[in-house]
Amino acid sequence: KAGVTQTPRYLIKTRGQQVTLSCSPISGHRSVSWYQQTPGQGLQFLFEYFSETQRNKGNFPGRFSGRQFSNSRSEMNVSTLELGDSALYLCASSFVASQGGNTIYFGEGSWLTVV
Amino acid sequence: AQSVTQPDIHITVSEGASLELRCNYSYGATPYLFWYVQSPGQGLQLLLKYFSGDTLVQGIKGFEAEFKRSQSSFNLRKPSVHWSDAAEYFCAVGAGRRDSGGGADGLTFGKGTHLIIQP
Numbered sequence: 003k004a005g006v007t008q009t010p011r012y013l014i015k016t017r018g019q020q021v022t023l024s025c026s027p028i029s030g031h032r033s034v035s036w037y038q039q040t041p042g043q044g045l046q047f048l049f050e051y052f053s054e055t056q057r058n059k060g061n062f063p064g065r066f067s068g069r070q071f072s073n074s075r076s077e078m079n080v081s082t083l084e085l086g087d088s089a090l091y092l093c094a095s096s097f098v099a100s101q102g103g104n105t106i107y108f109g110e111g112s113w114l115t116v117v
Numbered sequence: 118a119q120s121v122t123q124p125d126i127h128i129t130v131s132e133g134a135s136l137e138l139r140c141n142y143s144y145g146a147t148p149y150l151f152w153y154v155q156s157p158g159q160g161l162q163l164l165l166k167y168f169s170g171d172t173l174v175q176g177i178k179g180f181e182a183e184f185k186r187s188q189s190s191f192n193l194r195k196p197s198v199h200w201s202d203a204a205e206y207f208c209a210v211g212a213g214r215r216d217s218g219g220g221a222d223g224l225t226f227g228k229g230t231h232l233i234i235q236p
Contacts, residue, residue, distance in 0.1 A: 006160075035223060045207065057224050076126030092160055094224075106211070106224060108153070108161040 004029065006109035008093050014115045020081040023112045027095030031082065033057075033108050034076040036068060037088040039111070048091075051076055052098060080114075088116045119144040123227035130198050131235045138193040138230050149211040150191040151180055151224065156204045164206075166189065175216050178202070183217030203234045 007026040015021050027034050035050035035058075047060040051070035068078040075097075080087055090111045096104040120143040130136050142148055149168050153161040165176025172184040182193045191208060209224040 008160075036190070037224075044228045045209075045224075045226035047225070051222060060223055094161075104211075105150075105163065105166055107163060110160040 006093055006095050006107055008091075008109040010112060011110065012113045012115075015083050015115060016117055017083055017085060019083050020079060021114060022077055022079045022082060022092055023093075023114075025076045025078075025093030025095075025109060027076070027093075028097075028107055030107050031095035031097050031107075032074050033096045033098050034070055034074060034077050035094045035096075035106070036076070037094065037108075038062075038091040039092060040086075040088070045092070046079065081115045085116050087114065089114060119225045121149070121208050121210050121225055121227035123206075123208055123230050126228070127231045127233065129233040129235055132200055133197050136193075136195045136198045136202070136232070138206050138208075138232070140191045140193065140227060141189050142191060142208070142210045143189065144210055145185075150182075150184060151209040151211065152176065152180070152191075152193050153207045153209060154178075154204045155207065155229075160205065164193070173177045198232075198234055200234045200236070203232055205229045205231050 009024045015026050033052045037045050038045040039045045049068050050058040065081045070076045091096045092111045094106045094108045096106045122141045124139050151166045152164040154164055155161050164180045165174050167174050167184045175181050180195050184191050205227045208227045211224045
């Protein structure tokens with residue numbers, strides 16, 4: 003069973019540009035969430051999508067957005083890039099149980115460098 | 118709001134020695150707790166999780182963790198470490214969804230503990 007797949011793995015962008023990152027969840031998983039990891043702030047929750055609807059959002063500016071498609075694949079977009087957006091962006095997927103906790107599996111991440 | 122504290126930024130252990138990584142959480146209800154490991158340049162790999170039931174949980178790679186509600190702790194242990202265990206370890210707490218809607222609330226992570234293995 004394939005894991006969570008993220009593309010691209012590495013990319014370099016210029017300040018002011020925008021970027022789109024893609025995530026394919028584990029087959030059968032309908033919940034996809036995104037996290038930002040930086041040396042200073044650590045791992046921070048960006049947002050979560052389930053059945054094409056955003057269900058939760060972390061404390062990030064509106065420049066960070068996302069969406070989910072009917073096949074559960076997800077994309078996140080960052081507009082007007084700033085140097086501080088340089089980070090590892092991790093996508094995670096989970097199978098939604100009717101009750102109880104959900105095991106969350108992470109992809110390898112997309113390394114974004116803003117210059 | 119939930120929070121996670123990993124008091125040790127770095128820990129150095131000799132190969133073959135035992136290991137305990139500390140994790141304290143703050144959450145108003147029964148939490149869902151996780152330990153993840155991250156090797157350099159890689160994503161997060163799930164080591165183990167606690168949702169309910171037995172407070173001692175077994176994970177992969179010989180790791181275990183014990184949930185202690187009275188101490189708000191979820192410490193990770195391994196009886197004998199291997200050089201390949203050198204990595205960054207993250208404890209995380211999740212609220213989860215207990216209603217029929219399901220879904221995974223965002224995880225709150227600790228800052229991580231960097232594990233160094235001495236030969």
